[in-house]
Amino acid sequence: MNDIKCLLVKMTGKRPFNRCKFCERQIQECFGIQFFIIAAAIIGLLITTFFISDLPALVLDIMIVITLLIMLLSYLADKETNEIVLNNVILSQMNKELEDKVKQRTTELQGSNDELTKINRTMNDFVGIINHELKTPITAVISGIEVIKSRGIDKLDESQKNLIGVMEKSGWDMLKLTNNLLDLSKIEAGKIVIYSECLVFSKLLEEVVQSLKPEAEKRKVNLNVNIDRSITTIFGDSVRLKQVFFNIIDNAIKYSKENGNVDIKVTDSDKHIILEVKDSGIGISKENMGSIFDKFTRRVAGIKGTGLGLYITRSFVEAHKGNIEVDSEYGKGTTFKITLPKVQVV
Numbered sequence: 001m002n003d004i005k006c007l008l009v010k011m012t013g014k015r016p017f018n019r020c021k022f023c024e025r026q027i028q029e030c031f032g033i034q035f036f037i038i039a040a041a042i043i044g045l046l047i048t049t050f051f052i053s054d055l056p057a058l059v060l061d062i063m064i065v066i067t068l069l070i071m072l073l074s075y076l077a078d079k080e081t082n083e084i085v086l087n088n089v090i091l092s093q094m095n096k097e098l099e100d101k102v103k104q105r106t107t108e109l110q111g112s113n114d115e116l117t118k119i120n121r122t123m124n125d126f127v128g129i130i131n132h133e134l135k136t137p138i139t140a141v142i143s144g145i146e147v148i149k150s151r152g153i154d155k156l157d158e159s160q161k162n163l164i165g166v167m168e169k170s171g172w173d174m175l176k177l178t179n180n181l182l183d184l185s186k187i188e189a190g191k192i193v194i195y196s197e198c199l200v201f202s203k204l205l206e207e208v209v210q211s212l213k214p215e216a217e218k219r220k221v222n223l224n225v226n227i228d229r230s231i232t233t234i235f236g237d238s239v240r241l242k243q244v245f246f247n248i249i250d251n252a253i254k255y256s257k258e259n260g261n262v263d264i265k266v267t268d269s270d271k272h273i274i275l276e277v278k279d280s281g282i283g284i285s286k287e288n289m290g291s292i293f294d295k296f297t298r299r300v301a302g303i304k305g306t307g308l309g310l311y312i313t314r315s316f317v318e319a320h321k322g323n324i325e326v327d328s329e330y331g332k333g334t335t336f337k338i339t340l341p342k343v344q345v346v
């Protein structure tokens with residue numbers, strides 16, 4: 001009975017649906033069985049009426065053939081509908097899987113985001129501690145040493161003088177490290193601010209060279225400076241630029257051999273000033289060249305450093321819209337070339 005109802009529903013054209021409304025079977029399976037039973041019955045009837053050859057019987061025959069054709073077409077159409085339905089089912093299943101994956105990834109990303117926020121907060125706390133708990137006392141110690149030196153270093157004996165010298169050097173090293181860490185945290189947080197002003201380039205460089213002369217003398221390294229005097233001004237942040245020059249020249253001295261040379265050359269083009277610092281030092285091997293600008297990368301054992309200088313230098317140069325290049329031959333020497341725009345186009 002259900003099968004017949006189902007067939008009727010189908011014949012009235014109420015499709016598509018996935019399962020038979022009445023017998024709950026797959027529509028194609030349900031309809032297929034019915035089709036063959038009914039088709040057999042109709043063909044039987046057709047054969048019988050064929051032998052009774054009068055007009056009503058002929059009309060009946062034609063009607064039966066038309067019905068049969070409608071049923072056949074309906075069956076074929078249903079087959080196609082079922083394929084579409086099946087494809088839809090597969091598609092919606094795939095959609096669901098995709099949705100689940102997106103949900104999972106979103107949850108994972110949310111987790112990473114929370115983790116990053118936590119790290120950022122820790123970083124800020126860390127910077128706060130460095131600033132207040134470390135930098136302030138170190139500065140106080142260095143100032144104390146300066147006072148002792150200015151007031152009566154002559155009253156001290158040789159070992160006391162040495163001790164003061166060591167304390168002073170350690171103080172400055174610690175201050176440099178804390179400053180580097182503070183800069184690093186600002187770079188990482190994208191909070192580097194460039195206070196641009198019109199600067200006399202040669203004066204800026206001269207100040208840095210002067211401050212490094214004692215170190216060069218101590219290490220017996222010759223500092224040769226060659227500045228084209230016609231190069232005058234640049235727009236930039238004096239503190240950051242001095243830090244850049246200091247890091248590069250300090251490295252050149254630090255990684256030089258005794259009696260080595262550090263040549264500092266400044267030239268310019270229409271829109272740029274180019275600083276080249278060339279040393280005849282230990283050089284950088286080819287395999288280390290790719291990583292020297294990475295933070296906390298140290299490639300030379302036995303020479304003090306933090307592995308932050310070049311990372312910070314590059315960040316500051318880029319903050320000025322400039323660029324830094326390096327060329328080196330292992331065992332022979334290194335050249336750093338810094339190109340800075342005279343005026344930064346923001």
Ligand code: ADP
Nearest residue numbers: 251252255292298299300305306307308309310
């Ligand atoms: P640090 O000097 O504190 O180690 P830097 O970031 O300034 O850190 O330098 C990273 C590394 O690059 C150094 O450890 C050193 O191996 C290499 N390097 C930098 N400048 C020179 C140079 N002038 N000559 C040879 N090696 C250098």
